[in-house]
Amino acid sequence: MRPSQDRLRLERLERLQEVTAALGAAASSDAVAGALERLALPLLRASAATIFWERAPGELELVHAVGLDPAFTTRRRVIRVDERLPSADAFRTGAAVWVRTGAELRDRFPGLGAADGADLPGALAAIPLATDRSRGTLGLRFEEPRAFDPEERALVTAVATQCGLSMERARLHEGQRRQAERLRQIFSTTAALSGAATPGAVADAAFRGLSAIGAVAAELHALEAPDRLVRVARHGPEPGAEPDAPGAPAPAADVVRSGKALWLESPEAIDASFPNLEAGRRARGEGAWAVVPLLAGGEPLGAISVAFPGPRRFDPDDRLFVRMLAVPCAQALERARLYEAAERIRREAQWSAATLDAMFASLPVGLGLLDRAMRYVRVNDRLARLNGLPVEAHLGRMPAEILPGLPGEQLAAAFGRVVEGGGAFEEVVVGELPSEPGATRRFRATWFAVAVAGEVVGAGVMVRQEGEG
Incomplete structure (x- = not known):
């Protein structure tokens, strides 16, 4: 004995409430698809479902497919709203598409292929999903032909309405969660980059x-x-x-x-x-x-x-x-x-300093470097011995301060000549040194300008006593 129509309607209403509760609790689009597959498809006696969602003006993206051949998801990953497809028609017109048989599907949409179900005998429905923020479509396939009487259309539309609302809530929730996670990622990445x-x-x-x-x-x-x-x-x-x-x-x-x-x-x-x-x-x-x-x-x-x-x-x-x-x-x-x-410059400076150290130590003549104020900034051991003073006694002091027995005006003039004019020249210097007080000696002094990045920063002087090799 068949159940009465009232009993069938009551059962459908109870199951619709169950579907509505599950869709309302869905916190992600995957959960929406899960509720659709687990509860809505059996209620509607559908074999497969699709959810397309607007991704850009004129384009719909397949966000979920249940019970379909992978070839369909590959071919219809993105569709244009002006294509002759059931979901595109429903989206474009805002009206549901009801196709009762496979023959009707092939007749109304001749461009469909096997992956679209064009060779199947069953029915198809595409329902627009409209919300305040975005739009999409719910597509349903049925293994057998369907009449889609007013009561059945009302049931399908009710499920589609709940599906659309749940999808919008889920996508908003996912978007907020994604934005929060991405903001956290920006902060952590910025810290790592610093x-x-x-x-x-x-x-x-x-x-x-x-x-x-x-x-x-x-x-x-x-x-x-x-x-x-x-x-x-x-x-x-x-x-x-x-x-x-x-x-x-x-x-x-x-x-x-x-x-x-x-x-x-x-x-x-x-x-x-x-x-x-x-x-x-x-x-x-x-x-x-x-x-x-x-x-x-x-x-x-x-x-x-x-x-x-x-x-x-x-x-x-x-x-x-x-x-x-x-x-x-x-x-x-x-x-x-x-x-x-900076590291490259530092290494080059270290190399230059090591080269200069080696040169200072190995030169067979006395060598001194002076800044633009004519103060010693560096002398080698040979010049220190020649002058009869420790290396440290030279640094930061002028030749006239530590070598009073030499002609200070001559030395200052020679220094000024190379600092102001550049180049190099040699002169003879006669005088006494602290190493041999009371003994007059002759020295050959070669003066040269010292430049850094094209700017003269001081002068150098090489000194040897006449009679040396």
């Missing part, structure tokens, strides 16, 4: 932040000259040789030259823009690239390139995250390069 002393350390810190949004590789490019861009660090599989001039067909060069970020969301977009890099991209399995300029004081310092493993839509949150990360990254890269330059 301690990065090399370009490699900068790339590692940046990649740890970018991995939060699914990046599989990141690399830094820096301008070494107006016409030369070099890759200074990379985290991830090596890309092989790539052009390094801003005029060459490479993403980082394009970004540095234009000052505008590149958002390449699919392998096709990458290969169309940079066909010369297709082989390397395929070998690394990269499907989307984000390339953002690194700016210091408003001027291009370089670029950061980020790779993702598959096609990816860079929504506003993604783009903001990468741009925000690029700011401390640029600052850290500039600091790291300045630190490297």
Whole structure:
């Protein structure tokens, strides 16, 4: 004996309340899809479902598919709202699409393929999901033909309404949680970048932040000259040789030259823009690239390139995250390069000092260096012995103070000649030294200017007593 219509309606209402409660409790879009599969499909006696959501004006993205062939999710990952598809029609017109049989489906939508269920005998429905913030569609498949009488349409519409509200709540919740996590990631990455002393350390810190949004590789490019861009660090599989001039067909060069970020969301977009890099991209399995300029004081310092493993839509949150990360990254890269330059100068200075030490120690003549005030800043042991005074007694003092037996005016004139005019010259100096008081000696003194970065900072003098070898 068949249950009465009243009993069937009561059972449907009870199960609809159960579906509504489960959808209302869903805190994520995955939980919405789970409730749809577990409760809503059995209630509606549907075999499969899709949820498309508006991702950009004129485009819908497949955010969930239940009970469908993987070929469908691949083919219909993104659809245009002007395509002749049931979900696109429902979205575009704002009216539900009810298709009672497979024959009707093929007749109304002749462009559908096997992955779309065009060869199946059952029915199909596509219901618009409208909320205050965004819109989408719920698609349902049925294994058998359906009449879709008013009562059945009302039930399907009720489920779709709850599904739309739950999806909107879940996506808002996910968006808030994602933004909070990304803000935390920005702070932690900025802290890590503040301690990065090399370009490699900068790339590692940046990649740890970018991995939060699914990046599989990141690399830094820096301008070494107006016409030369070099890759200074990379985290991830090596890309092989790539052009390094801003005029060459490479993403980082394009970004540095234009000052505008590149958002390449699919392998096709990458290969169309940079066909010369297709082989390397395929070998690394990269499907989307984000390339953002690194700016210091408003001027291009370089670029950061980020790779993702598959096609990816860079929504506003993604783009903001990468741009925000690029700011401390640029600052850290500039600091790291300045630190490297300072380290290089320090090493060169150490080498120069060691060379000077060796020269001072090995010269067979007396040698002294004086600053622009004619004070000794350095003397070698041979000059100290010749003068009869310790090395320390010379430093910071003028020759006239410690060598009163020499002609001070002659020495001052010789010093002024090389400091003001540059060059070098030799003269004979006659006088007494503290090492031999009362004995007049003749010396040959060679004066020369000492310059640093083109500026004369003092003078040097080489001294030997006449009669020495």
